[in-house]
Amino acid sequence: MRSELVSNSEKNRKGTYNPSKKIAVLALLTALAILMGYVESLIPLNFGIPGIKIGLCNIVILIVLLQYSWKEALAVSVVRIAAVGFLFGNLFGILYSLSGAVLSILIMTLLLKSKRFGLLGISAAGGCVHNIGQLLVAKIVLPGLPLLWYTPVLMFSGLATGALVAVIVYEIMIRLPDTSAKGE
Numbered sequence: 001m002r003s004e005l006v007s008n009s010e011k012n013r014k015g016t017y018n019p020s021k022k023i024a025v026l027a028l029l030t031a032l033a034i035l036m037g038y039v040e041s042l043i044p045l046n047f048g049i050p051g052i053k054i055g056l057c058n059i060v061i062l063i064v065l066l067q068y069s070w071k072e073a074l075a076v077s078v079v080r081i082a083a084v085g086f087l088f089g090n091l092f093g094i095l096y097s098l099s100g101a102v103l104s105i106l107i108m109t110l111l112l113k114s115k116r117f118g119l120l121g122i123s124a125a126g127g128c129v130h131n132i133g134q135l136l137v138a139k140i141v142l143p144g145l146p147l148l149w150y151t152p153v154l155m156f157s158g159l160a161t162g163a164l165v166a167v168i169v170y171e172i173m174i175r176l177p178d179t180s181a182k183g184e
Contacts, residue, residue: 026064030076033060037084052154055127055161057084061101062108062123062169070109077101092141099137100130120166127162128155 036056043054057080065073081101085094108126111117117125131154138147 022068026068026072026076029060029064030079033057033076033080034083036060037080038088041084041088052157053161055130055165058104058123058126058130058161058165059168059172061105062119062126062165063172065105065108065112066169066173070105073109074102074105077105095141096134096137100133103133104130119170120163123166123169124159124162127158127160127165129158131155131158 036059040053040056045052045054057077060080061073061077064076078098078101081094081097085091085097104126107129108122111122111125135147135151135154138145
């Protein structure tokens with residue numbers, strides 16, 4: 001990942017911190033994540049295995065993680081999961097998504113802070129760990145169901161969709177103006 005993709009400034013171009021602008025931008029990004037969740041629910045992908053999705057919402061979450069911090073990424077993710085779950089899903093879907101999102105944001109934050117991984121590695125790891133989180137919840141909710149056979153398929157799908165998300169995020173980030181968005 002190129003270092004210029006991640007801005008570390010807490011000030012905008014005028015040198016002042018603007019919390020209202022930050023809240024407005026995060027609200028718009030949350031709305032975009034919710035919209036992407038709805039759009040993804042309309043895409044009729046059937047891989048023969050339940051639970052595999054493209055992860056369009058993760059585009060927004062990864063941008064928030066890069067431009068702000070894990071706290072903002074987690075907040076946007078939780079609001080998005082609750083809204084999409086209550087509007088288009090169910091309580092179990094919310095539970096699965098929350099477990100995956102929390103683990104994914106944790107791992108992506110650690111990898112980002114290590115400065116040893118590029119955007120592709122960070123996003124692919126996030127996709128895999130998201131699926132691991134969902135498998136852990138499935139093991140708790142459905143203890144009698146053998147889920148070990150499901151793991152390789154979910155790891156492959158996590159890598160593939162994570163890589164796709166990374167490519168899209170990279171293409172978006174290089175086109176965004178450098179506004180030092182952190183903290184705005």
